[in-house]
Amino acid sequence: MRVSSALRAFASPFLAASPSLPPHLNPRHHPVVYSPGYSPASWPEKHAFPMSKFADTFKHLSERRVPSLQGPLILDPGHVFSPVPAPPADLLSPPHDADYVERFLSSSLSPSEAATIGFKGDLISQVVPRTLAEISGTCLALSLALEFGLSSSVAGGTHHAFPGRGSGYTVLNDLAVAAHWAIKDPAVPAERVLVVDLDVHQGDGTAAFSRLPQLRGRLLTLSLHGADNFPLRKEESTWDVPLPTGAGDEEYMAALKPALERAVEEGRPDAVLYDAGVDALGEDRLGKLSLTPGGLRERDRHVIGYVVGRGIPCACVVGGGYNRDLGRLAEMHSIVHYEAARVWRERKMYKRSSS
Incomplete structure (x- = not known):
């Protein structure tokens, strides 16, 4: 595979296997990261x-025919990047508290802590390997975006996890860990990382990480979210845009466009982590907003196109989604990957990756 020596140096801790078709030979889609470990097999x-939505989404991308491409987006599972099962242990703490990480990894969180997260009983032990795989995947996606300009992982977006506690089905914060790694590693060309969080629930955990002394002013957070949705107690993001219950496509885009422009102009990020939650859809059972699938597609296309158009590397993760129809949920989570691939093709980013 043709990659720079810099990528070999800073991506290697997260890379289990490179694709059989490298990005500079792939005009079909951008670098995609996936691990079967994202979805525990015995989940209730x-x-x-x-939890099956990650495997379901990858199956959708690998099997659903795209008429304009005369086949599925991903022609061969070997065309994706595979993350290692777990990132280096010293990447988790800091930014997370060491005691909290140790107790999670040993499945010794208290019953009340596990209940707050939403994973009672032995479920915590089941999420240990998938949480580690997810963090590896997000770190790998960020490293690939820094090399090739654009990437996506078929998981990620655990934005409710705080430095010393979990919440809202999230245990460790992959966005904060990846950003902290990029900012602190002198070999990585990213001094400021912007998280564009469009999950319908505010990224309260990520906002808390951004106030840590080692990340203040360097981890930046833009959150568009439902004003009356979880979490009830909001944290202070760098830029918060609360939306009223029932807001639809037009109102959403009218709020997003100037907010994104402001965050990029004022924040001057070296990289963007895009949390593309689909729970802002009107059909989502936890969303309380009214985006249509077409509006969701426009949202993802705008964010990715705007960021990449400014020359900023963009790594996408899937975020939240809670449709009981799992096939439909996988279809909606696939949109961000389709739109990233569209930008990759339209801007001929594969040619740039070969230079």
Whole structure:
């Protein structure tokens, strides 16, 4: 695979396998990161968090025919990047508290802590390997975006996890860990990382990380979210845009466009992590907003196109989504990957990756 020596140096801790078709030979789609470990095989079918959605989304991308491409987006599972099962241990703490990380990894969180997260009983032990795989995937996606300009992981967006506690089905914060790694590693060309969080729930955990002394002014957070949705107690993001219940496509885009422009202009990020939650859809059971699938597609196309158009590397993660129809949920989560691939093709980014 043709990659720079810099990528070999800073991506290697997260890379289990390179694709058989490298990005500079792939005009079909951008670098995609996926691990079967994202979806625990024995997860309870009726649990409120649909853990199978990651595997379902990858299956959709690999099997759903795209008429304009005369086949699925991903022609061969070997065309994606595979993350290592777990990132280096010293990447988790800091920014997370060491005691909290140790207790999570040993499955010794208290019953009340596990209940607050939403994973009671032995479920915490099941989410240990998938949480680590997810963090590896997000770090790998960020490293690939820094090399090739654009990437996506078929997981990620655990934005409710705080430095010393979990919440809202999230245990460790992959966005904060990836940003902290990029900012602190002298080999990585990213002194400021902007998280564009369009999950319908405010990224309260990520906002808390941005106030840590080592990340203040360097981890920047833009959050568009439902004003009356979880979490009830909001944190202070760098830029917060609360939206009223029922806001639809037009109102959403009217709020997003100037907010994104402001965050990029004022923040001057070296990279963007885009949390593309689909729970802003009107059909989502936890969303309280009214985006249509067409509006969601316009949203993702605008964010990715705007960021990449400014020459800023963009790594996309899937974020939240809670449709009980898992096939439909996978279809909606696929949109951000389709739109990233569209930008990759339209801007001929594969040619730039070969230079």
